[in-house]
Amino acid sequence: MARVERFxxxxxxxxxxxxxxxxxxxxxxxxVAGFEERAEFPREVLRTLGRAxxxxxxxxxxxxxxxxxxxxxxxxxxxxxxxxxxxAEAVSVHTLSAFPTYAFGTDEQKKRHLPDMLxxxxxxxxxxxxxxxxxxxxxxxxxATRDGDTYTITGTKAWIxxxxxxDFYNVFCxxxxxxxxxxxxxxxxxxxxxxxxxxxxxTMGLRxxxxxxxxxxxxxxxxxxxxxxxxxxxxxxxxxxDSGRLGIAACAVGLAQAALDHASEYAKGRTQFGKPIIExxxxxFLLADMATQVSxxxxxxxxxxxxxxxxxxxxxxxxxxxxxxxxxxxxxxTDAVQVLGGYGYVSxxxxxxxMREAKVLQIVEGTNQIQRMVIARSLSRE
Amino acid sequence: xxxxxxxxxxxxxxxxxxxxxxxNTVDRxxxxxxxxxxxxxAIEEALRLKEAHGGEVVILTMGPDKATDSIRxxxxxxxxxxxxxxxxxxxGSCAIATSKVxxxxxxxxxxxxxxxxxxxxxxxxxxxxxxLAERLGIAALTGARKLTVDGSTLTVERQTDEGYEVVTAxxxxxxxxxxxxxxxxxxxxxxxxxxxxxxxxTLSLADLGVAASEVGLDGATSAVLEHGKRPPRTGGNTVEDxxxxxxxxxEFLATEKFV
Ligand SMILES: Cc1cc2nc3c(=O)[nH]c(=O)nc-3n(C[C@H](O)[C@H](O)[C@H](O)COP(=O)(O)OP(=O)(O)OC[C@H]3O[C@@H](n4cnc5c(N)ncnc54)[C@H](O)[C@@H]3O)c2cc1C
Numbered sequence: 215m216a217r218v219e220r221f222x223x224x225x226x227x228x229x230x231x232x233x234x235x236x237x238x239x240x241x242x243x244x245x246v247a248g249f250e251e252r253a254e255f256p257r258e259v260l261r262t263l264g265r266a267x268x269x270x271x272x273x274x275x276x277x278x279x280x281x282x283x284x285x286x287x288x289x290x291x292x293x294x295x296x297x298x299x300x301x302a303e304a305v306s307v308h309t310l311s312a313f314p315t316y317a318f319g320t321d322e323q324k325k326r327h328l329p330d331m332l333x334x335x336x337x338x339x340x341x342x343x344x345x346x347x348x349x350x351x352x353x354x355x356x357x358a359t360r361d362g363d364t365y366t367i368t369g370t371k372a373w374i375x376x377x378x379x380x381d382f383y384n385v386f387c388x389x390x391x392x393x394x395x396x397x398x399x400x401x402x403x404x405x406x407x408x409x410x411x412x413x414x415x416x417t418m419g420l421r422x423x424x425x426x427x428x429x430x431x432x433x434x435x436x437x438x439x440x441x442x443x444x445x446x447x448x449x450x451x452x453x454x455x456d457s458g459r460l461g462i463a464a465c466a467v468g469l470a471q472a473a474l475d476h477a478s479e480y481a482k483g484r485t486q487f488g489k490p491i492i493e494x495x496x497x498x499f500l501l502a503d504m505a506t507q508v509s510x511x512x513x514x515x516x517x518x519x520x521x522x523x524x525x526x527x528x529x530x531x532x533x534x535x536x537x538x539x540x541x542x543x544x545x546x547x548t549d550a551v552q553v554l555g556g557y558g559y560v561s562x563x564x565x566x567x568x569m570r571e572a573k574v575l576q577i578v579e580g581t582n583q584i585q586r587m588v589i590a591r592s593l594s595r596e
Numbered sequence: 597x598x599x600x601x602x603x604x605x606x607x608x609x610x611x612x613x614x615x616x617x618x619x620n621t622v623d624r625x626x627x628x629x630x631x632x633x634x635x636x637x638a639i640e641e642a643l644r645l646k647e648a649h650g651g652e653v654v655i656l657t658m659g660p661d662k663a664t665d666s667i668r669x670x671x672x673x674x675x676x677x678x679x680x681x682x683x684x685x686x687x688g689s690c691a692i693a694t695s696k697v698x699x700x701x702x703x704x705x706x707x708x709x710x711x712x713x714x715x716x717x718x719x720x721x722x723x724x725x726x727x728l729a730e731r732l733g734i735a736a737l738t739g740a741r742k743l744t745v746d747g748s749t750l751t752v753e754r755q756t757d758e759g760y761e762v763v764t765a766x767x768x769x770x771x772x773x774x775x776x777x778x779x780x781x782x783x784x785x786x787x788x789x790x791x792x793x794x795x796x797x798t799l800s801l802a803d804l805g806v807a808a809s810e811v812g813l814d815g816a817t818s819a820v821l822e823h824g825k826r827p828p829r830t831g832g833n834t835v836e837d838x839x840x841x842x843x844x845x846x847e848f849l850a851t852e853k854f855v
Contacts, residue, residue: 229788237782267785280785 215239215296216475218512220289227286230271234293237266242297246422250300250567253414253421255379260304263294264334269308273316277328284457284519288464292512295468296475299571300423302468304337306461307375311338313454314384314399318442327401331382339380340458341371341428342451348373349584351386352394352448356430358387360437365389365400367408367433377411377426380404384454385430386447394448399441408433419570456529458579459536460522463515466536466543466575470508473543473550473568477501480554480563497553504546511539530592537585540575547572597651597745597767599642600705601675602698602712602724604632605659605666609717619813620820621688622718624660631666634713636673637773640780642711643674645745652676654705658686658697664796671791672783678796679705685801688813691719695727697811700804702732707768709750714739714772725772735765741776 222228241262249256263269272287273279280287287309295302312331315323330336347353356369367387374383383402390396402409412427442450478501481492491497518531547568551558558565576582607613607627616623642653655670655678657663667678681701689697702710715722722738729736735750737743741760742753748767753760755774783791801808809815835844849855 226789226792230785233783233785233788262782265784266782267787271785 216478218292218471222289223283223285227282227289230280230282230286231289231293233266234268234290237263237268238293238297242294242301246298246301247564249298249422250419251421253416255422255424256298256301257379259298259301260308260337261335263301263305267334268294268305269334269337270312270332272309273312273328273332277316277324278332279328283523284460285516285523288460288515288519291461291464292468292471295465296472298422299465299469299568300420302465303420303423303462304376306458306465307340308338309461310454310458311340311376311380311382311384313457314441314450315401317453318399318446318450323438323441327382336381337376337379339374339376339383339428340454341374341383341385343371343373345370345372345427349581351451352397353392354386354388354397356385356387358385358389358398358400360389363437365435365437365440367400367402367430367435369430371428371430373415373425374411374428375423375425377424377428378414379424383409383428384441386451387430389444389447395445397447397451398444399447399450400435401439401441402430402433402435406433406435418573419567420574455579456532457522459532459585460515460519460528462575462579463511463518463532463535463539466539466572467508467512467515469568469572469575470504470511470539470543470546473547473565473572474501474504474508476563476565476568477504477550477553480557491553500549500553504549507542507546511535511542514538530589533580533585533588536579537582537589540572541582543572543575544569597645597649597708598654598706599645599651599709599711600654600656600702600707601635601638601642601670602710603635603639603655603657603666603670604713604716604718605629605657605663606632606716606718609633613718615820615823619688620823621813624662629662629666631669632713632716632718634715634717634773634775635670636713636780637775637777638711638713639670639673639675640778641743641771641773642709643781644778645709645743649745651708654679654707656698656701656705657681658689658694658701660687667796668791669783671794671796672787673781674783674787675794677794680796680798681800681804682798683801683808685808685812688816689811690816690818691721691723691727692817693811693815695724695731697801697804697806698724699728699731700806701799702728704804708748709745709767710770712770712772714774722772725770729770732768732770735769736772737763737765737769738772740771740773743771743773743777 271280271282275281291302315327342351344354358365358367381404385400385402388396389398408431410429414424414426482490484491515535518528518535521528550565551569557563608630611628614623646653653675655675657667658681712725725738726736737752739755740752741755744751751764754763
């Protein structure tokens with residue numbers, strides 16, 4: 215596999231990426247095709263990553279995290295996505311799921327929950343979307359009513375990654391009036407009576423990642439499981455997504471890199487009209503454009519990450535990175551199919567899968583229309 | 597229980613390897629140097645024993661300065677400390693001289709158990725564990741596919757071409773292991789970080805009381821006189837199948853001693 219030249223901030227980051235490369239080559243690459251074909255969730259693979267310490271990289275060491283800046287964590291995600299998008303996405307969603315507790319939890323909550331969340335054995339889910347409201351998340355209707363020391367939650371969440379396999383769920387629910395100010399975030403353990411993940415959706419790609427509705431039918435949770443203030447849930451959700459979008463952007467860069475790797479390898483080996491097709495300028499230039507787009511997407515993503523690491527506002531840059539990297543992934547994977555010709559269209563080669571997988575990245579954690587809306591609004595505010 | 601694991605740095609057997617033109621020794625400068633594969637199984641076995649019985653795991657390596665990389669990597673899997681025997685005079689040492697040096701280092705360790713890989717992918721002579729046991733006057737249980745420890749009794753399933761033999765001995769002893777014995781773990785990120793802080797003791801020949809004349813190319817009991825590139829593959833045999841193809845294939849395999 216072609217080496218991506220990386221500028222890493224520390225020797226430990228270089229060691230980490232070497233470990234990730236080994237794991238990805240030996241544990242991910244050989245298994246991805248089978249698991250995607252069977253639409254089976256690779257729980258064991260995630261345990262292996264957890265033991266290696268990859269399920270809490272951007273959180274402080276004192277809570278069991280890896281103490282890594284986003285700049286490094288995202289490059290880890292990228293290398294995972296280059297071999298198996300669903301696994302990288304699982305790591306990203308899990309990391310997102312620990313965010314509300316880390317950024318908005320009380321000291322008590324952090325001490326109590328984070329070591330488990332980041333320890334590598336557990337997986338988290340993030341439940342914001344509902345059947346009637348995805349983009350317009352502030353209109354969510356799942357209701358939580360407080361009775362003494364208990365919240366009772368009722369409603370239906372949709373499109374929940376890790377439904378059924380997650381150990382804990384961040385549930386965004388309405389504790390007050392309509393609009394964003396009436397929303398709260400509550401942490402619910404898997405297995406709590408009334409929390410019922412439904413049958414997994416049959417998806418176009420990313421099939422080894424389970425996505426399903428989660429029905430909450432009178433789920434009773436102690437009030438101490440409220441994360442952040444009552445009514446603060448929407449702020450938490452949006453703040454988590456700012457970081458989550460960087461994760462999705464990194465996944466997109468890794469997927470696009472994988473498509474580029476396969477397409478250029480193929481183009482060197484395939485001969486038409488007496489020479490390798492990469493030497494026909496029409497195709498060589500297509501590959502050159504793909505390579506340039508991938509590098510640009512990586513640079514934009516890491517630039518946003520470095521802002522975050524420096525403690526600067528980064529939300530708008532994260533939206534741009536998510537938009538650009540996922541649109542790039544869509545274009546580059548589509549072009550990769552073109553480079554392989556008929557062979558690109560059949561499942562013996564992974565590029566048709568890459569193309570199916572790229573699509574979802576333009577939809578999750580805010581569709582690319584929503585990213586544009588966020589960016590445009592920021593321009594009108596300036 | 598104190599366990600010493602022998603770890604050798606070797607050129608990656610999956611990549612192109614070569615010998616040096618000047619003295620016919622392994623060219624380490626141009627190679628991608630890695631932990632000898634079988635030694636990872638030895639490390640894993642030691643770590644499992646420590647997890648089950650408590651104690652300490654120490655890595656012992658003889659090799660040039662650059663072997664530090666492999667020592668850190670070995671430590672990142674979980675051992676507690678390492679000893680690195682490094683001395684310019686060691687360059688080109690034969691197996692007998694190597695065993696002398698390692699035995700001297702082991703004599704300082706008072707280990708209950710010494711675990712080694714059954715062979716190294718560069719030398720492939722498979723004699724070092726036996727030589728060490730002989731020099732230290734302790735038992736050698738070699739070629740293990742399974743190792744159990746019960747108090748001071750070691751029981752090994754010794755892998756053979758036909759099956760396995762059960763061999764027992766009491767500690768201290770040398771055990772060498774094949775890659776059938778376990779599934780080595782990956783280092784963890786925390787393990788990598790922790791490895792940077794673990795103690796690595798470096799020892800010279802003088803520290804071990806071994807004279808430079810006894811080791812290295814000059815002290816070697818065997819020598820590589822010349823070497824050449826492997827000849828390119830020839831065309832091979834084509835078996836024409838006129839009804840008797842199967843028989844011809846079997847006859848060919850028999851002449852090559854495959855069946
Ligand atoms: C595989 C997968 C995994 C997912 N995982 C999770 C998860 O773990 N947790 C979670 O909470 N959600 C998850 N989602 C849900 C995802 O975030 C939503 O699908 C997404 O936010 C879009 O919502 P929607 O599907 O309701 O589409 P809608 O919001 O109905 O949008 C439909 C179309 O209208 C466009 N649109 C909507 N509003 C506007 C506007 N104001 N201006 C312009 N265009 C607009 C959208 O861009 C889109 O093209 C997942 C989805 C998928 C497919």
